[in-house]
Amino acid sequence: MSITLDQVVKVFGTQRVLDDVSLTIAEGEFFVVLGPSGCGKSTLLRLISGLEPLDGGRILINGREVAASGLHLAPEQRGVGVVFQSYALWPHMTVAGNVAFPLETAGRSRSEVARRTEECLATVELTRFADRKPADLSGGQRQRVALARCLAQGASTILMDEPLANLDPHLRGAMEEELSAFHKASGATTLFITHDQREAMALADRIAILWDGRLLQADAPELIYRRPRNRHVAGFIGQGS
Numbered sequence: 001m002s003i004t005l006d007q008v009v010k011v012f013g014t015q016r017v018l019d020d021v022s023l024t025i026a027e028g029e030f031f032v033v034l035g036p037s038g039c040g041k042s043t044l045l046r047l048i049s050g051l052e053p054l055d056g057g058r059i060l061i062n063g064r065e066v067a068a069s070g071l072h073l074a075p076e077q078r079g080v081g082v083v084f085q086s087y088a089l090w091p092h093m094t095v096a097g098n099v100a101f102p103l104e105t106a107g108r109s110r111s112e113v114a115r116r117t118e119e120c121l122a123t124v125e126l127t128r129f130a131d132r133k134p135a136d137l138s139g140g141q142r143q144r145v146a147l148a149r150c151l152a153q154g155a156s157t158i159l160m161d162e163p164l165a166n167l168d169p170h171l172r173g174a175m176e177e178e179l180s181a182f183h184k185a186s187g188a189t190t191l192f193i194t195h196d197q198r199e200a201m202a203l204a205d206r207i208a209i210l211w212d213g214r215l216l217q218a219d220a221p222e223l224i225y226r227r228p229r230n231r232h233v234a235g236f237i238g239q240g241s
């Protein structure tokens, strides 16, 4: 699925947290939004997923308007899966239970729930952890449970808000590779948010630089690096992290 933002505005109080943001994420693209803390990244993701209403402009998913003046489709009507930094797993349920629960509440048959849960846990290589609780898993494994839960619901578009930020450095590298491999295998349109330029460079088909609520540049990683459009982009990309 493609995602289009057309002159999107979000205001909190007197602060324009997103100021006239326009971008299109192509079907199957791994699109990274990169910017410093507080620049509006999470707000952008929450507007797309439907957790937050917008104050101007419009958002289209696969060409269908999901948010605009007087229009706000609920998150479950948008067909996108979300993976948050904190994973948001249910602590009292097993790994398999976490993956199965949204399918059960969506009214899928018992056999289908079992089959999809098994398939998706296999995809993220967690089959042997199916009966554990989230507290018994590592950060990387929990992240994979959250990913499996997205997959099980058939999300062909996945939004990820700093999903690796809580992981140990050595796990991050491994998870980056897994995410890349998973992206290639699934072809899911992916919006990945981070403040880490190295991570952005490693993962992105395209990177969009967000700065104080404005989208400064959206380009392939090499172009962002070699031809930054202004000094904010140059400064942020050049500073290391």
Ligand code: ADP
Residues within 6 Å of the ligand: 012, 013, 017, 035, 036, 037, 038, 039, 040, 041, 042, 043, 044
């Ligand atoms: P990022 O994810 O890039 O760190 P956020 O999107 O979380 O940035 O926040 C952008 C700005 O909007 C920040 O100044 C933050 O304080 C403000 N903000 C975010 N959510 C709210 C809210 N619910 N109410 C008021 N201000 C908010």
Ligand code: MG
Residues within 6 Å of the ligand: 041, 042, 043
């Ligand atoms: Mg954030």
